[in-house]
Amino acid sequence: MxxxxxxxxxxxxxxxxxxxxxxxxxxxxxxxxxxxxxxxxxxxxxxxxxxxxxxxxxxxxxxxxxxxxxxxxxxxxxxxxxxxxxxxxxxxxxxxxxxxxxxxxxxxxxxxxxxxxxxxxxxxxxxxxxxxxxxxxxxxxxxxxxxxxxxxxxxxxxxxxxxxxxxxxxxxxxxxxxxxxxxxxxxxxxxxxxxxxxxxxxxxxxxxxxxxxxxxxxxxxxxxxxxxxxxxxxxxxxxxxxxxxxxxxxxxxxxxxxxxxxxxxxxxxxxxxxxxNMVTINGQKMGKSLGNGIFCNELFTGDNYQLTQAYSPMTVRFFILQSHYRSTLDFSNEALGAAEKGLKRLSKAIQQLDSIKSGDKSTVNVADLKDKLYAAMNDDFNSPIAIAHLFEAAKWINNLLDEQETLSDSDLTTFKSIVNTFFFDILGLTIEFDTTANSADNSAVNALMDLVLEFRASAKENKNYAMADQIRDRLKALNIQIKDGKEGAKWEYEN
RNA sequence: GGUCUCGUGGCCGAGUGGCUAGGCAGUGGUCUGCAAAACCAUCCACAGCGGUUCGAAUCCGCUCGAGACCUCCA
Missing domain, CATH: 3.40.50.620 (HUPs)
Known part of the structure; x- marks a missing residue:
């Protein structure tokens, strides 16, 4: 293949x-x-x-x-x-x-x-x-x-x-x-x-x-x-x-x-x-002589009159990879902002790969996904298609975690391997921010957060929603997002 | 002037003859005390005109529009 x-x-x-x-x-x-x-x-x-x-x-x-x-x-x-x-x-x-x-x-x-x-x-x-x-x-x-x-x-x-x-x-x-x-x-x-x-x-x-x-x-x-x-x-x-x-x-x-x-x-x-092909801005070539160029470090800091915000290096990379290399790519703040959000969603899913537990049988076709990813790259390095398939994989990851879908042990191993290979090695993307609590590094933080979430849960039980919301808002100010779910609340760092 | 490329939904962007691209935004729903997150469903499209074909975003012609190279630039 x-x-x-x-x-x-x-x-x-x-x-x-x-x-x-x-x-x-x-x-x-x-x-x-x-x-x-x-x-x-x-x-x-x-x-x-x-x-x-x-x-x-x-x-x-x-x-x-x-x-x-x-x-x-x-x-x-x-x-x-x-x-x-x-x-x-x-x-x-x-x-x-x-x-x-x-x-x-x-x-x-x-x-x-x-x-x-x-x-x-x-x-x-x-x-x-x-x-x-x-x-x-x-x-x-x-x-x-x-x-x-x-x-x-x-x-x-x-x-x-x-x-x-x-x-x-x-x-x-x-x-x-x-x-x-x-x-x-x-x-x-x-x-x-x-x-x-x-x-x-x-x-x-x-x-x-x-x-x-x-x-x-x-x-x-x-x-x-x-x-x-x-x-x-x-x-x-x-x-x-x-x-x-x-x-x-x-x-x-x-x-x-x-x-x-x-x-x-x-x-x-x-x-x-x-x-x-080149980058266009308002449909025109971005060039030195035209004065509409944006330096990489300006993108990273947001320090350019054409930028409404800073964009992380991975956002820029992802933005670029979402179009084919032989196509022109039209710059706009909207397009980069969309790339930022999409990458964030994809990254979150991929970070949770290791939390997936295998089941008795597979309800999604991993071999087919693998074939499609390779087919995309084999066709003149079509990264936009590969990324589209990774979004499909992200959907699977979420469904697997929700146990809406299951994967057999061997399929799960293949799935993890193929997704990681394409995301990190071939597309060269990295996780820029760690949204999940890492138990090895943050055991104290995890324990504290468990405690906080416990208090909030009991506040909710007592219908003390003012307290529950205050905890949520204060944590949000600390860039920590509470995620309420069926089986209690989880949390992650925002970015 | 010469050579060449392109015109896809609100935005970005794949797709070369028939099968859902995808992301962001929007809408409806599940969940929730409310939200967020997540998930499910869903609206909006192939610049225009003609031709080929059973069938075209996809091939051909014309029109309109945009751009690149011919001079440094990724």
Missing amino acids: SDKITLYNTLTRQKETFKPINPKSIGMYVCGPTVYGDAHLGHAKSYVSFDLIYRYLAHVYPKVKYVQNITDVGHLTDDADEGDDKISKQSRLEKVDPMAVVEKYMYNYFRDMDALNVLRPNISPRPSGHIPEQIEAIQTLIEKGYAYEANGSVYFDVTKYNKEHDYGKLSGRKVEEMMDGAANRTLNAQSEKRTPLDFALWKKADESHLMKWNSPWGSGYPGWHIECTVMSQKYLGENFDIHGGGLENAFPHHECEIAQAEANTDKQFANYWLHN
């Missing part, structure tokens, strides 16, 4: 059965962030999505090698191939070294991703530590005639490449059409390039440039796309299973990665290309 993963491959524009190069070890590369600012909700969606994919692959296959770069060599801020890169710009703004900018935001990135329970990649390579490898790759491209030097910079020759390969195969573009478009848009600033479509492999650095390295072509810095080609191949091989990234990077970034890799090796680069 779990060996039939289908995934949507951007390269072929259809769902395909996933066939690993080596089932004993899957290779996956995902484009990571350029660390010149804090992670925002869009980053969260992207990396939670790939975390889901990574977790599921790791669940199904014995080993997944997950590589995600941390870009610490800034790309240029505009298309004119001139001026500052993003990191240098930020370093001038903050009046610190570019590498200090990188350190700061890299740590912030991991801090936010840790909060979202995003597992760290096995390798987080940084391009500044792979300058020799990048230079080597560029030299090979020059030797093979796919790149040319011009005034201390090196460019990739798209025209030449497209004669033997298909430039545009990932994003469905045609070189001729793009040439026409480029001509219309009068991109005439790049006089060093032979055609507007050519892209930089190495850029000459002027005196004021802060991040630069020596190279056969003089002092400079690597181009926009070469780092991902080089670092993915270094750690995963020339041909590897999965390359992921944001949809907006399909062109030109990923297209250029493919061109560089396949020009150099004459082998297929990544077999499967996965692209996640």
Whole structure:
């Protein structure tokens, strides 16, 4: 059941059965962030999505090698191939070294991703530590005639490449059409390039440039796309299973990665290309330049003009997982609030799994639930469907506790295992607040609460409802909720 | 201008030809001294027009609307 993963491959524009190069070890590369600012909700969606994919692959296959770069060599801020890169710009703004900018935001990135329970990649390579490898790759491209030097910079020759390969195969573009478009848009600033479509492999650095390295072509810095080609191949091989990234990077970034890799090796680069969609806010893309971005830490604290409250990291994660990774996700306070409530309900049910007692026979079909959960994840990692089935499981848990339903001993074992596996391991959710009293940790609290509930019960027996309500209200003020039921009152922490 | 994607009930969001998505909100009920919680039941839908089909939210065409990429962005 779990060996039939289908995934949507951007390269072929259809769902395909996933066939690993080596089932004993899957290779996956995902484009990571350029660390010149804090992670925002869009980053969260992207990396939670790939975390889901990574977790599921790791669940199904014995080993997944997950590589995600941390870009610490800034790309240029505009298309004119001139001026500052993003990191240098930020370093001038903050009046610190570019590498200090990188350190700061890299740590912030991991801090936010840790909060979202995003597992760290096995390798987080940084391009500044792979300058020799990048230079080597560029030299090979020059030797093979796919790149040319011009005034201390090196460019990739798209025209030449497209004669033997298909430039545009990932994003469905045609070189001729793009040439026409480029001509219309009068991109005439790049006089060093032979055609507007050519892209930089190495850029000459002027005196004021802060991040630069020596190279056969003089002092400079690597181009926009070469780092991902080089670092993915270094750690995963020339041909590897999965390359992921944001949809907006399909062109030109990923297209250029493919061109560089396949020009150099004459082998297929990544077999499967996965692209996640973006977060919209009021139907519009959340983006840096639009000023409508919400940082992860703002979500967690509620400190953003677009937020009516704070949302916990797990609420954000759950919100993201409730939509498919290839769909856009529309942000709103209402939607996040709904996710918060839903997660709370699901969490409460799952916390009570261990309180279920087995019965003589099973009145619900656990094997079917298991099949449905796997089927959902096998179908292009459809977490919304998986979550829908977990809500079904939550309903069962409540009914089992009420003894409206029963499970045999072996079915109960399977049920617990499958629900825990999907909630904690595959969806990567955690219980953020402990609503149940833990006897081992809180025996005194439990005893006290038993006492309080006893007093309240006797107050109710004597029809002293004022007293009973006062106890309830005072406890509520302490974030303790009384739950009256058929067999007396229970309590739990609110949150 | 070119390439592409999308339009599902009050909100979010699955679903690609026939079978309940799910969550949140709403309504009715069980329970309760009252509430809360929990559970059960339930209302509200597939942008519009046409076509294919025994049958379409699902395929095709057109119209309207929204968005993305083509320039940094997950």
